[in-house]
Amino acid sequence: QQQVKQSPQSLIVQKGGIPIINCAYENTAFDYFPWYQQFPGKGPALLIAIRPDVSEKKEGRFTISFNKSAKQFSLHIMDSQPGDSATYFCAASTGGNNRKLIWGLGTSLAVNP
């Protein structure tokens, strides 16, 4: 039973487009929602993260939008570039020192030149 549902599975956009990746969760105890970016042949790396007390967080061209009532959060990539082509994972976890992440299944993004 997947606790974090991520969509779409794959996404192709043109350079300059705004890809949007969506995640939905059920567990209202989740209080930390990171996004990880993974390039081919590399391990995932933290891109941006949000706590449920804010509705939006921006870091450069990357924005997380968070809708607590709908139990959904999404990643927007403004002015996407070919170098953004990667697999993106959303995740969620509850608090505490031994935080374990519940992962979405990933979205493969291709940004065409």
Add this chain to the structure above:
Amino acid sequence: NAGVTQTPKFQVLKTGQSMTLQCAQDMNHNSMYWYRQDPGMGLRLIYYSASEGTTDKGEVPNGYNVSRLNKREFSLRLESAAPSQTSVYFCASRLTGSENSPLHFGNGTRLTVT
């Protein structure tokens, strides 16, 4: 600035063979993790270690054993490899005590079991 180092990068095993995947981190992190990544299945936690001397099962521990050798090193052992264990294995570490500290991943070991 090595971060998390995994060895080997690639390995081919025959069914029934054993091997140990090595992982070391130089960031003085408390927690270490082993994940496997399979197409369409995301990242699945195999085992984790919250601190030196402790290990716990994750979602998919069957067929694997782990050893937290010291604070730096966390190894994953396959005692009798099966084709279902063909996967990319990632080790990760995290500094606990800082609640939202991120996971730091190695670059993976690509394992094929024939």
